[in-house]
Amino acid sequence: MAVQQVNETRLLRKFNHPNVVRYYLADSDLDFVYIALELCEGCLVDYIEKTPVGEKFLKLHSDSGKHFKKVILNDVLSGLNYLHDLDIIHGDIKPQNILLRKVKQRVNLVKDLYFEGVLSDFGLSLEIDEGRRSKTAHDNLIGSDGWRAKEVLTMLEKASDKSIKKKSKKKVKGTKAVDIFSFGCVMQYVMTEKSKQYYMHPFGDINHRNYNIRAEERRSYLSSLPKYKSWKPNLNDVLADMLIEICVLGNPELRPTTKEIAKNPFFWDATTMIQFLERVFNDIKSASKDSGFGKILEDNWSKYHKQGFTKEIREAFNYNTKHNSKSCSPHKLCNFLRILRNIRQHYQEIVARSSKEPICKALSDCLGQGGDEDFSRYFLEKVAGALPVVYLSFIKHPRIDSYHSYYSLEDLNSEVSEERFKYQWTTLDKVLLRQDNDGGQVQRRSRTPSGQGSSESSNGQERSQTPNANGKGRSRTPSESRHGK
Numbered sequence: 001m002a003v004q005q006v007n008e009t010r011l012l013r014k015f016n017h018p019n020v021v022r023y024y025l026a027d028s029d030l031d032f033v034y035i036a037l038e039l040c041e042g043c044l045v046d047y048i049e050k051t052p053v054g055e056k057f058l059k060l061h062s063d064s065g066k067h068f069k070k071v072i073l074n075d076v077l078s079g080l081n082y083l084h085d086l087d088i089i090h091g092d093i094k095p096q097n098i099l100l101r102k103v104k105q106r107v108n109l110v111k112d113l114y115f116e117g118v119l120s121d122f123g124l125s126l127e128i129d130e131g132r133r134s135k136t137a138h139d140n141l142i143g144s145d146g147w148r149a150k151e152v153l154t155m156l157e158k159a160s161d162k163s164i165k166k167k168s169k170k171k172v173k174g175t176k177a178v179d180i181f182s183f184g185c186v187m188q189y190v191m192t193e194k195s196k197q198y199y200m201h202p203f204g205d206i207n208h209r210n211y212n213i214r215a216e217e218r219r220s221y222l223s224s225l226p227k228y229k230s231w232k233p234n235l236n237d238v239l240a241d242m243l244i245e246i247c248v249l250g251n252p253e254l255r256p257t258t259k260e261i262a263k264n265p266f267f268w269d270a271t272t273m274i275q276f277l278e279r280v281f282n283d284i285k286s287a288s289k290d291s292g293f294g295k296i297l298e299d300n301w302s303k304y305h306k307q308g309f310t311k312e313i314r315e316a317f318n319y320n321t322k323h324n325s326k327s328c329s330p331h332k333l334c335n336f337l338r339i340l341r342n343i344r345q346h347y348q349e350i351v352a353r354s355s356k357e358p359i360c361k362a363l364s365d366c367l368g369q370g371g372d373e374d375f376s377r378y379f380l381e382k383v384a385g386a387l388p389v390v391y392l393s394f395i396k397h398p399r400i401d402s403y404h405s406y407y408s409l410e411d412l413n414s415e416v417s418e419e420r421f422k423y424q425w426t427t428l429d430k431v432l433l434r435q436d437n438d439g440g441q442v443q444r445r446s447r448t449p450s451g452q453g454s455s456e457s458s459n460g461q462e463r464s465q466t467p468n469a470n471g472k473g474r475s476r477t478p479s480e481s482r483h484g485k
């Protein structure tokens with residue numbers, strides 16, 4: 001224990017980042033090492049599970065609550081990016097190790113949000129030797145049960161298997177991708193806010209997680225929702241689900257890096273989203289017709305929006321029909337982008353005419369001040385598939401090379417990104433078309449014994465749930481407790 005604690009202290013001394021817990025000093029006696037750290041308000045589990053809504057913290061369902069999720073996840077990502085730049089694998093990312101620091105006011109963000117996310121507990125962290133992307137398997141690289149990546153589970157199995165020779169055991173490597181896997185799991189935990197409607201962990205309840213992680217049976221959290229006619233996915237949730245999907249892939253090579261995640265549209269603000277779509281629209285318009293991209297885009301879109309977008313953005317569509325001589329099919333994504341651009345360009349005139357023209361009045365009532373947030377709320381959140389479809393399709397556009405600020409270099413160049421995009425399309429199908437929808441009845445699936453809903457207690461261990469209804473699906477894995485601490 002002391003050796004490990006000394007290692008932890010050595011790392012803590014080195015750190016200097018707003019999203020890493022502040023270290024003050026350490027002391028030791030014969031039995032223990034004592035580490036003095038800044039005192040935080042609690043960990044993510046305290047916020048999401050223990051705090052009575054509306055009491056000490058902000059309500060999760062309020063506008064600030066929505067921001068809270070994105071802001072805290074962004075904090076965790078920044079902390080992780082800092083560690084990875086230092087070639088350190090945290091090794092134990094989970095809600096209990098993400099602390100919340102109280103701050104007076106968050107600058108430039110949400111005015112009543114008073115917390116920042118802080119990474120802590122470096123007891124299982126590893127330093128990667130210079131020039132190497134991975135660290136040879138090590139007793140230390142074990143993480144916590146339920147938050148460990150597939151390759152870590154395999155590694156642990158091999159390590160405990162006496163029939164495997166020591167030499168071949170050494171070949172197994174742990175990489176920064178183990179943290180990305182855990183980050184994806186934490187992201188689902190935060191996004192679903194412990195709501196019973198959703199799958200709060202991508203791999204189900206604690207009894208079935210390891211089985212599901214090995215089988216790569218991930219639960220899209222939105223796909224747990226029943227097929228209500230009126231159900232409309234929220235853009236933020238759709239983007240989150242798509243990002244989680246690639247973070248928790250079984251193959252560590254396919255998982256994005258922290259820098260790639262930071263570029264993902266889930267972390268874009270309203271201005272970036274709107275500007276991206278306008279730029280794409282201009283590029284589509286100016287591209288030579290034979291590039292074929294327009295067709296790719298519309299083909300991809302047709303499956304998600306057979307009924308068109310008139311219902312969602314009625315006011316904008318009516319305005320466009322009245323003020324543009326060109327007829328505009330509500331089935332084409334390109335027309336959606338055109339309407340968005342036109343109305344943004346003419347918004348001041350629209351507001352000025354609102355006392356005379358009912359159509360302008362209706363539109364300006366919806367768009368308020370006409371800021372990017374307003375446009376995003378009206379256009380993008382109402383037609384939640386638009387941004388994801390453009391984002392995923394545009395990677396095939398001939399001018400994609402000039403889109404460095406929106407896509408990571410890896411996305412623009414490698415075969416890896418092609419694989420990743422495939423997974424994201426599949427998630428989009430699940431979420432928007434309700435494919436693979438099990439209406440919350442996960443237990444009936446015989447291959448996936450993952451539980452649904454949430455019953456994780458404050459120490460991060462879900463209460464045992466009945467295995468799936470057909471009696472199968474008991475986890476094959478022995479329950480592993482956290483070692484090494």
Ligand SMILES: Nc1ncnc2c1ncn2[C@@H]1O[C@H](COP(=O)(O)OP(=O)(O)O)[C@@H](O)[C@H]1O
Nearest residue numbers: 037038039040041042043096097099121123485
């Ligand atoms: N600096 C801190 N401020 C507030 N709470 C903390 C702090 N450090 C730890 N905790 C609380 O104690 C729990 C356990 O601490 P941790 O350092 O993760 O040790 P362990 O090795 O037991 O996991 C955390 O999940 C958190 O709830």
Ligand SMILES: [Mg+2]
Nearest residue numbers: 096097120121
């Ligand atoms: Mg801990």
